[in-house]
Amino acid sequence: MEANEHEHVIEVTGLRRVYGGGFEAVRGIDFSVRRGEIFALLGTNGAGKTSTVELLEGLAAPAGGQVRVLGHDPYTERAAVRPRTGVMLQEGGFPSELTVAETARMWAGCVSGARPEGEVLALVGLEAKAGVRVKQLSGGQRRRLDLALALLGDPEVLFLDEPTTGLDAEGRHDTWDLVSALRDRGTTVLLTTHYLEEAENLSDRLAIMHEGRIAVTGTPAEVTASEPSRITFELPDGYFVGDLPPLAALGVSDHTVDGRTVRLRTRELQRAATRLLMWARETGVELRRLDVRSASLEEAFLGIAKDASAATATKKEYAA
């Protein structure tokens, strides 16, 4: 297949996974990832992210639906898919007595056309640790070794299962820079993460899973736009919410009052903020600690998880 940026490198339709005891961990999900895109799979604990990624990696057969990676079934056509993909599992599980360089060399023996191990260790900032035994690495350094091994085959598609778990803030930012650089070179990346900031900063598109289903898919901006924005301020003594212009006319969907602090939620942030500030100027009121902000991905995530628990999720999908 010819590579082009519109090509769907990963295509998932109606995918299901059922474990031995009959538990359905993945309940019919659909999404696709284009070449050169970073796609993040988010979700609450046990949502089914790892179960999904394992199906994409060809480690298990689906109970229903279909997966295509680079146009092939990763389970039945493993030989066609595996050499072109890199996989970073949650637990690498290497022999701990080997050094970092020996581990990379051993792994390279299993990869056709592997890059020199020094090159991948340098990419993840582990070159100074080449002679150190794996058991002496910190948790974060082990994660970086996992990533180095996934990069040995210079893969077209990279699966990263919680790539920055255990990394400190600097290590996390270094990994983001590396993953972005790989994307800029055309690598397609699918990652799972618990760090919403990671998905917000790094991913081109994301999906939020909950109890085996996808509740929402879209760009980070599209997903956050699905949640109301917030305006928070303190009213001076002698003023009350009833003194504000009618909240419905400001486009405010709901509000709370805690002492002097008022919190408004609105889907029409500009209109609400403008009218509120005009009112403040006209009445000569100072709105102390004024804070006006769009929803964060974290708020969207929490809102979706809550909604999805309360009822069968109405799936929101934005154009791919």
Ligand SMILES: Nc1ncnc2c1ncn2[C@@H]1O[C@H](COP(=O)(O)OP(=O)(O)OP(=O)(O)O)[C@@H](O)[C@H]1O
């Ligand atoms: N081998 C298994 N047998 C039975 N159930 C399993 C098995 N592996 C996972 N599950 C169940 O499937 C569900 C999804 O698990 P999965 O590990 O895919 O979730 P996840 O979204 O990756 O979670 P986390 O964020 O906690 O890593 C969970 O309820 C889990 O208990």
